[in-house]
Amino acid sequence: xxxxxxxxxxxxxxxxxxxxxxxxxxxxxxxxxxxxxxxxxxxxxxxxxxxxxxxxxxxxxxxxxxxxxxxxxxxxxxxxxxxxxxxxxxxxxxxxxxxxxxxxxxxxxxxxxxxxxxxxxxxxxxxxxxxxxxxxxxxxxxxxxxxxxxxxxxxxxxxxxxxxxxxxxxxxxxxxxxxxxxxxxxxxxxxxxxxxxxxxxxxxxxxxxxxxxxxxxxxxxxxxxxxxxxxxxxxxxxxxxxxxxxxxxxxxxxxxxxxxxxxxxxxxxxxxxxxxxxxxxxxxxxxxxxxxxxxxxxxxxxxxxxxxxxxxxxxxxxxxxxxxxxxxxxxxxxxxxxxxxxxxxxxx
Amino acid sequence: xxxxxxxxxxxxxxxxxxxxxxxxxxxxxxxxxxxxxxxxxxxxxxxxxxxxxxxxxxxxxxxxxxxxxxxxxxxxxxxxxxxxxxxxxxxxxxxxxxxxxxxxxxxxxxxxxxxxxxxxxxxxxxxxxxxxxxxxxxxxxxxxxxxxxxxxxxxxxxxxxxxxxxxxxxxxxxxxxxxxxxxxxxxxxxxxxxxxxxxxxxxxxxxxxxxxxxxxxxxxxxxxxxxxxxxxxxxxxxxxxxxxxxxxxxxxxxxxxxxxxxxxxxxxxxxxxxxxxxxxxxxxxxxxxxxxxxxxxxxxxxxxxxxxxxxxxxxxxxxxxxxxxxxxxxxxxxxxxxxxxxxxxxxx
Numbered sequence: 162x163x164x165x166x167x168x169x170x171x172x173x174x175x176x177x178x179x180x181x182x183x184x185x186x187x188x189x190x191x192x193x194x195x196x197x198x199x200x201x202x203x204x205x206x207x208x209x210x211x212x213x214x215x216x217x218x219x220x221x222x223x224x225x226x227x228x229x230x231x232x233x234x235x236x237x238x239x240x241x242x243x244x245x246x247x248x249x250x251x252x253x254x255x256x257x258x259x260x261x262x263x264x265x266x267x268x269x270x271x272x273x274x275x276x277x278x279x280x281x282x283x284x285x286x287x288x289x290x291x292x293x294x295x296x297x298x299x300x301x302x303x304x305x306x307x308x309x310x311x312x313x314x315x316x317x318x319x320x321x322x323x324x325x326x327x328x329x330x331x332x333x334x335x336x337x338x339x340x341x342x343x344x345x346x347x348x349x350x351x352x353x354x355x356x357x358x359x360x361x362x363x364x365x366x367x368x369x370x371x372x373x374x375x376x377x378x379x380x381x382x383x384x385x386x387x388x389x390x391x392x393x394x395x396x397x398x399x400x401x402x403x404x405x406x407x408x409x410x411x412x413x414x415x416x417x418x419x420x421x422x423x424x425x426x427x428x429x430x431x432x433x434x435x436x437x438x439x440x441x442x443x444x445x446x447x448x449x450x451x452x453x454x455x456x457x458x459x460x461x462x463x464x465x466x467x468x469x470x471x472x473x474x475x476x477x478x479x480x481x482x483x484x485x486x487x488x489x490x491x492x493x494x495x496x497x498x499x500x501x502x503x504x505x506x507x508x509x
Numbered sequence: 510x511x512x513x514x515x516x517x518x519x520x521x522x523x524x525x526x527x528x529x530x531x532x533x534x535x536x537x538x539x540x541x542x543x544x545x546x547x548x549x550x551x552x553x554x555x556x557x558x559x560x561x562x563x564x565x566x567x568x569x570x571x572x573x574x575x576x577x578x579x580x581x582x583x584x585x586x587x588x589x590x591x592x593x594x595x596x597x598x599x600x601x602x603x604x605x606x607x608x609x610x611x612x613x614x615x616x617x618x619x620x621x622x623x624x625x626x627x628x629x630x631x632x633x634x635x636x637x638x639x640x641x642x643x644x645x646x647x648x649x650x651x652x653x654x655x656x657x658x659x660x661x662x663x664x665x666x667x668x669x670x671x672x673x674x675x676x677x678x679x680x681x682x683x684x685x686x687x688x689x690x691x692x693x694x695x696x697x698x699x700x701x702x703x704x705x706x707x708x709x710x711x712x713x714x715x716x717x718x719x720x721x722x723x724x725x726x727x728x729x730x731x732x733x734x735x736x737x738x739x740x741x742x743x744x745x746x747x748x749x750x751x752x753x754x755x756x757x758x759x760x761x762x763x764x765x766x767x768x769x770x771x772x773x774x775x776x777x778x779x780x781x782x783x784x785x786x787x788x789x790x791x792x793x794x795x796x797x798x799x800x801x802x803x804x805x806x807x808x809x810x811x812x813x814x815x816x817x818x819x820x821x822x823x824x825x826x827x828x829x830x831x832x833x834x835x836x837x838x839x840x841x842x843x844x845x846x847x848x849x850x851x852x853x854x855x856x857x
Contacts, residue, residue, distance in 0.1 A: 233635065237585065238635050238638050239638075242642060268619070270593070270597045271620075272619075287583045288583060291586055
């Protein structure tokens with residue numbers, strides 16, 4: 162049987178629309194996997210997501226709108242309804258590809274269809290209790306560094322990004338840029354420190370995830386000229402933002418799990434200066450597409466040698482490793498191996 | 510087959526120990542049902558609760574301590590592990606008696622054992638989405654007034670209370686008493702208003718559920734004499750508290766679902782003045798064991814005629830309607846009817 166005829170259920174979260182209108186990292190990846198599989202000729206892909214989601218696959222949903230977009234919903238009510246409804250239909254599929262964290266695992270004992278779970282993050286160490294309770298299933302990590310040593314992973318599949326809204330800019334802009342979630346984890350305050358030391362303008366963009374952090378550590382430094390916050394950016398605004406970029410500063414204070422921002426920036430030809438924590442080392446080719454640093458001083462020095470980076474190499478690095486097509490080819494290999502393992506298991 | 514040989518799984522929440530050390534309403538009821546069934550000669554009762562729970566039935570648990578008592582836990586992680594583990598063992602039982610809200614319902618499609626869910630409360634209207642999605646199962650309401658019109662209830666079974674720590678006091682104390690969760694819903698501020706208008710002392714007890722409410726509406730009225738807050742009370746302290754009571758004020762601002770406080774007070778012989786909202790009318794015999802009122806003025810008038818209430822009648826009303834034995838006999842009838850319905854269903 163042609164593997165591309167296998168019936169695959171992609172389980173997306175219901176926090177946001179799939180794909181999301183603006184923010185919504187897991188929904189973005191679930192959408193990219195779904196659309197990528199369809200584009201590569203898979204014939205029986207079903208996306209389980211909010212009812213207003215948009216896909217070229219078959220869409221099935223029970224929740225009208227994402228619970229982050231319609232606050233009348235209790236998140237757990239929508240979550241458990243969505244997940245349990247998918248679980249009730251697993252017999253219609255050859256594989257459930259779970260992109261919705263740990264709750265689906267608790268239904269594993271009741272279903273016969275194999276499940277592949279992409280672990281998009283460990284939001285809290287305590288959620289490992291559920292993962293560790295379910296080792297007889299299939300996991301994918303989104304970077305080698307984001308692995309928990311006690312889980313049986315089939316593979317790492319890097320997130321792939323949609324290049325259609327990321328115009329390659331051969332010529333650098335004249336500003337430093339920092340974008341993503343505004344949160345201590347992402348080191349927005351360090352980006353400000355670096356910009357001041359380099360005496361360069363800084364553009365900050367993204368949703369404010371921690372208002373207290375923003376009010377105390379970011380807002381006092383903002384002005385309407387050298388250090389500006391421009392709010393969240395959709396893909397079009399992000400493309401315009403990256404046009405302004407001399408370099409992107411991503412001075413994360415905790416290990417990055419994957420780092421979509423790094424890949425997006427390089428796709429536009431913009432070198433990235435990132436902390437050498439977590440997966441940054443896997444996404445950036447140090448010295449070729451940006452610089453890995455350990456502190457603010459090294460970041461300032463890295464800004465001084467950005468002109469040594471070939472912006473074409475940044476783009477190429479993404480095209481070869483971090484496109485949706487790369488990701489989907491990665492998942493195709495994982496699916497193939499999983500089906501082989503299942504066939505061998507059933508022989509016994 | 511003797512119905513008392515049926516294998517019953519009582520599913521308790523894991524927010525607190527079962528029975529709870531202090532607060533924990535649903536765990537209290539689950540414990541009372543479990544111990545009551547054992548006391549009435551049921552031979553195969555299994556309590557699913559935290560591992561440190563205490564029961565004369567068989568105890569099975571996976572969560573060491575309640576997530577409200579050990580804040581390192583993510584509540585949903587403990588909740589979904591606990592529930593799914595119970596669901597994996599349902600084939601060992603003839604009936605699952607769910608006292609842990611709506612999440613267990615989402616596993617109903619995967620189990621063959623019938624489930625009876627006591628709905629202890631609708632914490633938010635949105636949770637009705639899950640209940641309405643599962644109408645082919647069995648529900649019990651804890652008062653007639655706490656019913657949702659679209660759900661198929663088998664019966665109302667009033668909560669039963671443990672009389673062992675509720676000493677009957679034939680002689681009234683000289684203070685007004687208000688206890689329970691300190692929250693706007695329970696009308697602590699109205700109790701203060703009534704006490705002041707009656708020029709009587711007021712003792713307030715219970716956990717502070719809404720700190721802002723307490724700080725703004727309660728604390729400013731406290732002194733060390735006429736209006737005192739004495740903190741949470743365990744059963745022993747509650748018994749001592751009720752000894753002081755001339756009457757208990759329960760001026761709830763929203764419909765009461767059942768009202769354990771009403772039953773406890775009457776058990777000690779203390780008449781209750783309660784708002785005529787929700788189940789209060791079902792628990793209090795108006796004019797015989799207390800008074801139903803509609804506002805502060807009526808409550809003040811009710812205090813003036815408390816001496817017309819026969820405290821022996823208060824106690825007897827509880828003994829006849831709201832003991833653990835009453836509750837368990839109620840559930841025995843429900844179980845019996847449920848098993849009959851299942852037998853008829855299986856005949857078809």
